[in-house]
Amino acid sequence: MILSDKRILEEIEKGTIVISPYDRKYLGTNSYDVHLGKYLATYKDRVLDAKSHNEIEHFEIPAEGFVLQPGTLYLGVTEEYTETHAHVPFLEGKSSTGRLGIDIHATAGKGDVGFCNTWTLEISCAQPVRIYAGMPIGQLIYFVVEGDVETFYNKKGNAKYNGRTVKPVESMMWKNQF
Numbered sequence: 001m002i003l004s005d006k007r008i009l010e011e012i013e014k015g016t017i018v019i020s021p022y023d024r025k026y027l028g029t030n031s032y033d034v035h036l037g038k039y040l041a042t043y044k045d046r047v048l049d050a051k052s053h054n055e056i057e058h059f060e061i062p063a064e065g066f067v068l069q070p071g072t073l074y075l076g077v078t079e080e081y082t083e084t085h086a087h088v089p090f091l092e093g094k095s096s097t098g099r100l101g102i103d104i105h106a107t108a109g110k111g112d113v114g115f116c117n118t119w120t121l122e123i124s125c126a127q128p129v130r131i132y133a134g135m136p137i138g139q140l141i142y143f144v145v146e147g148d149v150e151t152f153y154n155k156k157g158n159a160k161y162n163g164r165t166v167k168p169v170e171s172m173m174w175k176n177q178f
């Protein structure tokens with residue numbers, strides 16, 4: 001089950017969903033629109049290694065926007081810091097971004113109960129496209145979780161992406177033991 005606009009509002013009032021900054025006008029029928037933060041990042045190396053710590057370089061999107069190029073993975077970040085304490089948040093694209101050929105996540109749209117942070121976006125594009133800080137980039141939807149949660153993401157000792165980051169965060173796959 002996905003939370004409706006009224007249920008999202010109730011959860012915000014209770015504090016079990018936090019979205020900051022928040023504006024009522026971005027609440028859809030059953031979703032909340034999130035916006036592109038001003039920082040992007042790209043990996044320093046062209047060839048990435050899943051066992052290594054692949055470093056990134058951050059840069060700011062200028063006022064005139066930034067043209068994404070196909071064939072490069074860009075990491076972006078939502079302007080919104082979120083906390084979700086009792087539901088499973090999902091980051092989805094928007095039809096309007098999809099129609100520009102922009103993907104905002106690569107394979108991972110699911111969040112965890114207890115996740116507290118901005119969302120890192122794994123951005124790629126089908127053809128060159130100019131993007132702007134502050135543009136609507138995606139939407140959050142909230143699923144009801146069935147059963148009790150034993151370990152909330154923000155209480156997990158080895159959670160890789162919890163915190164309060166204003167810039168995109170690179171893959172921490174290197175912390176996995178494999």
Ligand SMILES: Nc1ccn([C@H]2C[C@H](O)[C@@H](COP(=O)(O)OP(=O)(O)OP(=O)(O)O)O2)c(=O)n1
Pocket residue numbers: 091105106108109110111112113115118119120121122153158159160161
């Ligand atoms: N595009 C996305 C998808 C998810 N997340 C956040 C919300 C999730 O709660 C958190 C962790 O996501 P995963 O569980 O998919 O990631 P990992 O399994 O790689 O990390 P961990 O070991 O920390 O669970 O990352 C994000 O910032 N951007």
